[in-house]
Amino acid sequence: MTYQETIGYLYERLPVFQNIGARAFKPGLHTTRELCKSLGDPQDKYPTIHIAGTNGKGSTSHMLAAILQESGYRVGLYTSPHLKDFRERIRVNGTCIPEEFIIKFVDGQKSNIDNLSPSFFEVTVAMAFAYFEKAHVDIAVIEVGMGGRLDSTNIITPELSVITNISFDHMQFLGDTLGKIAGEKAGIIKKGIPVVVSEHQNEEIGDVITAAAEAANAPLTFASDIFDVSFVGSSGGKMLVDVEDKASETIVAKDLASDLTGAYQLKNIIGVWAAKDVLISKGWKISEDSVKRALGSVRSITGLKGRWQQLRQSPDVYCDTAHNTAGLTLTLAQFDAVCKGKKRFVVGFVGDKDISTMLSLFPKDAAYYFCEPSNMRALKAQELQLRASEHGLVGKTFGNVNEALEEAIRESAPSDAIYVGGSTFVVADIESL
Template sequence: MTYQETIGYLYDRLPVFQNIGARAFKPGLHTTRELCKALGDPQDKYPTIHVAGTNGKGSTSHMLAAILQESGYRVGLYTSPHLKDFRERIRVNGACVSEEFIVDFVNDQKSNIDRLSPSFFEVTVAMAFSYFEQAGVDVAVIEVGMGGRLDSTNIITPELSVITNISFDHMQFLGDTLGKIAGEKAGIIKSDVPVVVSEYQNAEIGDVITAAAQVAGAPLTFASDVYEVSFMTLAEGKMLVDVKNKISGTVVSNGLAADLTGAYQLKNITGVWAAKEVLIAKGWKITDDSVRRALQSVSAITGLKGRWQQLRQNPDVYCDTAHNTAGLTITLAQFDTVCKGTKRFVVGFVGDKDISTMLSLFPKDAEYYFCEPSNMRALKAEELRLKALEHGLIGKTFGNVNEALEEAIGDSAPMDAIYVGGSTFVVADIESL
């Protein structure tokens, strides 16, 4: 098969969550273990770092990978979903997996795929683990797909577990309280393996994670109890921050430049800082210079896109992959601070989420351009327009994000600002990304 035929086979043969939602969700580790067993358990051949969370796990994974790479290590990085190209999910030192490897892997594993009937995600996890072994990585950063306890990636025993932010998302799978969701995320905690939690949010979440760590005998650090990352200013497209050790009261890094400028990155950097300190204590060679180089160029080093990314100026256009209430609350507040004229929103959502709370976050004194992602789960633009109208949001409908964005730009004065988002898949459809 050619590469395109191989990708077509994966999408056609296997249930894909991003396309069909709940019908593709296959919790449990048995199938992934069987796939990896047939490959000689490649996930056990190199050290790993496991990253879970509701929001921030992708950015955190990319930042950690960048730091390790700038420290001289050969680094594998597995994340999901992809934005433009399936190969984005599997990278080594920022470079995407080759088309040739994907074709060969699928051809070699067809009999196991037919025998085990795995999900799309289970196959891609096994593919990543196999590729990282073949590529001879020194370490791999592995982002959880959903939850943690029953996520396919959870067959690893990592050097370090990281849990970012926990909020309401995928409740039909993970539970309807923050405590239940925290329990699923805490499922990545392993016996004697250090765990870093980016922030102490509240007792409901903190108590669940603390209990899980105690049962596992896992050293636990709530990063926000130890470090404070403060925004200073924006300069030359970088966010300058200070990092303070709250226990000693000393500033451990001042004027640290970060190319990821979303306000929510302050929380992620806090967790990343604590994580790299744990790695240093375990013997990993990471210097202050390598951290500075990495954080000022994460996008260039690892290929991260779509996180509070500015696409153009006059009018300013920002996109962000925030797709739940917690994420949108922060990005919309930040958008409010950068807009000097009329606010314009190009938004779309998937259809299997309750978006009422998210819609309530958007301002009524703005212009709206409702669209739909090119995804089987897409909420139709006209249906979105009617739902938005219930919240006092008035706008026009478009067949796709690019048509909507083109009209929004055409309607704008130079001082206006445009926000594009609502769904990862809307951002993925932006042609200029």
Template sequence: MNYQETIDYLYSRLPVFQNIGARAFKPGLHTTLQLCKHLGDPQEKYKTIHVGGTNGKGSTSHMLASVLQEAGYKVGLYTSPHLKSFTERIKINGTSIDEDFICEFTAVNKSYIERLSPSFFEVTVAMAFAYFEKCNVDIAVIEVGMGGRLDSTNIITPVLSVITNVSYDHTQFLGDTLAKIAFEKAGIIKPNVPAVISERQDAEITDVFDQASTERSSGIRYGSDLFEMVHVHHDQGKLSLDVRDKATGKTVYENVKLDLAGIYQLKNIGGVLAAIDSLRMIGLEISKEAVYNGLSAVVANTGLKGRWQKLRESPQVFCDTAHNYAGVSYTMQQFNSIAANQKRFVIGFVADKDISTILKLFPADGKYYFCQPSNMRALNASDLQQEALKAGLEGSVYPDVNIALEAAILESNPDDAIYVGGSTFVVADLDQL
């Protein structure tokens, strides 16, 4: 099979969560353990960092990978889902997995895969681990798919576990309280392995993390307890800030330029810096220069897209992959702070998500362009229009995001601003991305 035939086979043969949702969700580690055992347990051949959380785990993973690259390490990076190409999920120093390896891996293991009947995600996790071994990486940053405790990636024993935060998402799988969700996230905290939590949140969440850390003798540090971001502003498209040590009051990083310009990255940066300190404690050499350079060039070093990305000027167009209440609330705060004559919103969602509370975050005086992602889980744009009307949002229906965005741009004045989002898959469909 050539590359396209191989990808078609994987998508058609294996249950894919991004397409069919709950029917593809296979909680538990047994299948991934069996598959990796068949491959010789490649995940044990190099250091790993495990990154979980509700929001920000993708950005955090890419920031850590970028800094480690600048520090001179050969860095594997596994994330999901992809936006444009399957190969985005598996990278080494920002270069996507070789298509020939995907074909070879699938062909060699095809009969075993068919006997084992894993999910698409379980196969991609194993593929990533095998690729990182083949390419002899120094360290790999592994992003959790969903939850943590029962996520396929949780077969690793990392040198560091990082959890960004906890909020409501995938409640049908992870639980209907923040404490239950935190319990699932805390599942990546391993015995005697240091853990970093980016944000100290309410007691019901931190109590779960603290208890897990105590039971597993992991040691736990909260980024928001250690660092304070001050003098925050935007400078030539980058998020500029100073980092202050909360214990001493001293500035430890001055004039940091972060190319991930979303203001919500302030929630992630403390965790990233705490993680870097923890990595130094276990012997990794990471200079301050590597931190500055890595944070200023995350997109260039790793190819990350869709995080508060500006697509054009006059009118300004921004897209963001935020897709749950907490994530969208941060992006709306930032979008609302932009000076514009008229705010316009190109939005679409998946059908298996309660969007009633999310829609309340959007302003009633906005102009709306409802669309749907090219995804089997897509919420029909006409159904979205009716749901939005209940929240006081009015607009027209379009078959896809590109037609909707074209209409929004045509109806805009140069001093208007357009937001594109609601779902990762809506952003992924953008031709301009």
């Protein structure tokens, strides 16, 4: 098979969550373990870092991978979903997995696919683990797909576990309280393995994670109890921050530049900073200069896209993959702060999410261009228009995000600003991304 035929086979043969949602959700580790066992358990052949969370786990994964790469290590990076190309999910030192490896891997796994009936995600995880072994990585950064306890990636025993922000998302799978969701995320905590939690959010979440860490005798760090990261300005298209050690009230990093300029990255940087210190304590050679270089160039080092990314100026167009209430609250506040003229929103959602709370976050005095992602789970633009009207949001409908964005740009004055988002899959469809 060719590469395109191979990818087509995976999508057609296996249940894909991003396409069909709940019907593709397959909790449990047995199938992934069996797949990896047949490959010689490649995930045990190199050190790993495991990252879970509701929001921020992708950015955190990319930042840590960039830091390790700039420190001279050969770094594997597994994330999901992809935006443009399946190969984005699996990278070594920022370079996507070769098409040839994917073709050979899938061809060699067809009997396992027939016998084990794995999900798309389970096959992808096994593929990543196998490729990282073949590529002789020094360490691999592994992002959880959903939850943690029953996620396919949770067959690893990492050097370090990281848990980022926890909020309401995927409640039909992870639970209807923050405590239950935190319990699923805390499922990545392993016996004796240090765990860093980016944000000490509240007692409900903190107690659950603390109990899980104590049960596993895992050293626990709440990064936000130790460090504070504050925005101090912008320069050359990058966000400048200070990192303060709370105990000594001293600045440990001044005017640190980040090319990930979303306001929510402040929380992620706190977790990354603490994680970096834990890695150093475990013997990983990470210098101050390598951290500065890495955080200032995450996009170019790892290929990260779609996180508060500016696509053009006059009018300014921003896109972001925020797709739940907590994420949208932060990005919409930042959009409000940067917009000098009329606000315009190009938005779309998937159909199996409760979007009522998210729609209530959007301002009524703005122009709306409702669209739908090119995804089997897409909420139809006309249905979105109807539901948005219940929240006082008025606008036109379009068949796809690019038509909607073109119209928004045509109708904009130079001082206006356009926000594109609502779903990861809407951002993925942007041609200019």
